[in-house]
Amino acid sequence: MAKRKCTIPRSVQSISLTWQDAHIRHRFSDFSVRRYKGEIVWGGGLQPNLTSPIYQIEIRYRLREVPKVRVIAPPLAPKAPHLYSNGTLCLYWPKEWRWRQDQLIADTIIPWAATWLYYYELWLDTDKWLGPSSHDRQD
Amino acid sequence: MYTLGTHFQQLLTNIHPPQERLDIARDLPPLVRDFLKQHKEFTTLRPHSHLVGSYGQDTSVGDVKDVDFLVRVDGKPEENKPEAKQLIRDLKKVLDDLPEALGYTGCASIDIERARRSIHIYFKGHDFHLDVVPCIAPNGFEEIIYVPDRGFNKWIKSHPVGVIKLLKELNDDNGGKVRPLVKLLKHFRNYHMQTRKPKSYWLLALAIHHIRVTDDLDTTQPLAVLFHELLDAIYCQYDHLLHTSDTATPNIPDPILEHNVSWNWSRTHFETFMRRLDEGRRWSGKALNSDDKQDAIGWWQKVFGEEYFPSEVGDVASRLAEMGLPGRSLVTSSGLIVPSKSTTGIYTPVQQTTFHGET
Numbered sequence: 001m002a003k004r005k006c007t008i009p010r011s012v013q014s015i016s017l018t019w020q021d022a023h024i025r026h027r028f029s030d031f032s033v034r035r036y037k038g039e040i041v042w043g044g045g046l047q048p049n050l051t052s053p054i055y056q057i058e059i060r061y062r063l064r065e066v067p068k069v070r071v072i073a074p075p076l077a078p079k080a081p082h083l084y085s086n087g088t089l090c091l092y093w094p095k096e097w098r099w100r101q102d103q104l105i106a107d108t109i110i111p112w113a114a115t116w117l118y119y120y121e122l123w124l125d126t127d128k129w130l131g132p133s134s135h136d137r138q139d
Numbered sequence: 140m141y142t143l144g145t146h147f148q149q150l151l152t153n154i155h156p157p158q159e160r161l162d163i164a165r166d167l168p169p170l171v172r173d174f175l176k177q178h179k180e181f182t183t184l185r186p187h188s189h190l191v192g193s194y195g196q197d198t199s200v201g202d203v204k205d206v207d208f209l210v211r212v213d214g215k216p217e218e219n220k221p222e223a224k225q226l227i228r229d230l231k232k233v234l235d236d237l238p239e240a241l242g243y244t245g246c247a248s249i250d251i252e253r254a255r256r257s258i259h260i261y262f263k264g265h266d267f268h269l270d271v272v273p274c275i276a277p278n279g280f281e282e283i284i285y286v287p288d289r290g291f292n293k294w295i296k297s298h299p300v301g302v303i304k305l306l307k308e309l310n311d312d313n314g315g316k317v318r319p320l321v322k323l324l325k326h327f328r329n330y331h332m333q334t335r336k337p338k339s340y341w342l343l344a345l346a347i348h349h350i351r352v353t354d355d356l357d358t359t360q361p362l363a364v365l366f367h368e369l370l371d372a373i374y375c376q377y378d379h380l381l382h383t384s385d386t387a388t389p390n391i392p393d394p395i396l397e398h399n400v401s402w403n404w405s406r407t408h409f410e411t412f413m414r415r416l417d418e419g420r421r422w423s424g425k426a427l428n429s430d431d432k433q434d435a436i437g438w439w440q441k442v443f444g445e446e447y448f449p450s451e452v453g454d455v456a457s458r459l460a461e462m463g464l465p466g467r468s469l470v471t472s473s474g475l476i477v478p479s480k481s482t483t484g485i486y487t488p489v490q491q492t493t494f495h496g497e498t
Binding site: 047097116 | 141142143146148151316476488491493494495496
């Protein structure tokens, strides 16, 4: 089972939640935001190709933690690959890349979530994950 | 439920017009445009011409065999000046010189004949039809124009460019699904109806009506679901006519001007269309309700034809997977994964990543 590193070093210059929000809503027009006790939650639709549904996703983020992405609707198929046990999407391989709070969610997490959905749609039709996968590279 | 997005992507590719036909549709109209522009006895006004119809809307399917082509002339439509009937005659006379001017002779010759509101040009060598429709456009093509009604010898309102713009807006506002939906509806008609076909414009008007006016289609759904919902919605809109009258036919409203565009739909042709619709909505419903992928594919093949709806999409999926690779692809503001930028919109490069996780 993959374990997530949930905290990141304080030494990194963080991008404020307000700045993250501005970038997300500029790039992804359907996204809206709400804040709750230091946590910020973005919700919005992503449609990875012209034949797919619009997937409603939610991104939860608080400073010094990693953003967590979940598909709210439509429900994902049972046994969908590349998920953590809590149902959030596994968008990167921590051995290759780590979240830092000087990164933009609009540059990384959301494009990867759209790409995850793109390969999920192909998986539904072929039963094969055709995107880059750590499973193919782990000994 | 299997919505088979990859299969539908391949279906859309399979019904897309061949490139050589699109090239002809692109290349021939400018020849006619230039011929008329330079003609001394027939004056056209800038910008002289505009492509409309399915080709102009980018909703063509199958073999593009004809293109509608507006030619702008001067006039006062309310005073019937020039006289609509006479203008069609004049245009026909001028276009009679077209074959010689273009050097088309012998087996590559051109047939020119007068139609109800246009001059019909048939390029035999290309098996390609061009309907040249003269129009008075007081405020340009972007506003309401007037086209001849030869039978009644008058000019009547039309707004084909408005329809093209409306379709683009609806398509942009609905995840790019409206054009594919119209194409699927046209292909469904072509596949199941050799004769008695409802006109493409009626199908377009029906699709627009259900998306924009009645708002009974959920365009956040997969295209497969949307197509089934459209067939069902059209059937339910008109099935009462089958039970309450022996003669009634639908009044399909024009998407912009709202007049009845299907005024000449015969009852028997309407009944045939409703039978095909009923079959289509039942088959597509079975496809969506099936728990077995192969079974679902089989039902969709009844709807769209085995030669168009693929059984197997391994190769297609591999190509799409390659196209979407992080590090090479882009994501649009609505989440579409694309290989390159289009002219407008915000695009974000997808950085390289490797998907991970326990499952």
